[in-house]
Amino acid sequence: MCNVIILGSPGGGKGTICKKLLKNFEFTHVSTGDLLRSHISGQTTLGLKAEKYINEGKLVPDDLVIGLIQQLKTDKSLLLDGFPRTLHQAFSLGNVMTIDSVIALDIPHETIINRLSNRWVHAPSGRTYANDYNPPKVSGIDDVTGEKLTQREDDKPDTIRTRLENYQKQTAPLIEYYKNNTNVHFQIFSGTESDVIYPEVADFLHSRFAV
Ligand code: AP5
Ligand code: MG
Secondary structure (H helix, E strand, O other), X not given: OOEEEEEEOOOOOHHHHHHHHHHHOOEEEEEHHHHHHXXXXXXXXXXXXXXXXXXXXXXXXXXXXXXXXXXXXXXXXXXXXXXXXXXXXXXXXXXXXXXXXXEEEEOOHHHHHHHHOXXXXXXXXXXXXXXXXEOOOOOOEOOOOOOEOEOOHHHOHHHHHHHHHHXXXXXXXXXXXXXXXXXXXXXXXXXXXXHHHHHXXXXXXXXXXXX
């Protein structure tokens, strides 16, 4: 098992890079954001607790998210998108599995604010579109199901700012944590274009292992 973490600011392209990686590598993709949103739309107990944090741009409390990860069952390597996001989550993860590599995406915040206000999603599947970067074939409609696209509640400009501030305070310390962990292969990928960053990420993973 070669478990990989994708770390990066909200809207930094984690989901976009993961989608590309899944075409070339055998991973189980785990986005805690997507899992939480499916709990919210299913109105589960967890979803009802998580919703207000997400809509306010705050992190969901550690115990709720860690519980979600502990329920995962897969025999493939994991591609962890958006988990861990606090040092406490990272310590808990270290107790249940080995992490082989950490990919840290470093994208300027101005780029992120523009992108997120332009993002449309197909909520049931988590498929993401941007009007300029990867527009749907028909405006406002999901390519696969023909269903309507929506905007995420937390993609409002004020909430995006709160998410970025919380990222700096709570998640950015993970960069130093993994950089200093000699058992983990860590690399930062900087830039503004996922299409330019992706081949570098793929080379890094190919050089690490064949999955
Ligand atoms: P989550 O869903 O993970 O949101 P996030 O981290 O804020 O990141 P996003 O999914 O918004 O962005 P992304 O990095 O995937 O970027 P994307 O590829 O879409 O989490 C949501 C919430 O859930 C959190 O705020 C928190 O409340 C809670 N949560 C989740 N995990 C948690 C945890 N572990 N602990 C506690 N709480 C947790 O790209 C962004 C946009 O850019 C897209 O529109 C895309 O199409 C576009 N784009 C990508 N590349 C390009 C390009 N080259 N040019 C132009 N546009 C591009
Ligand atoms: Mg995402």
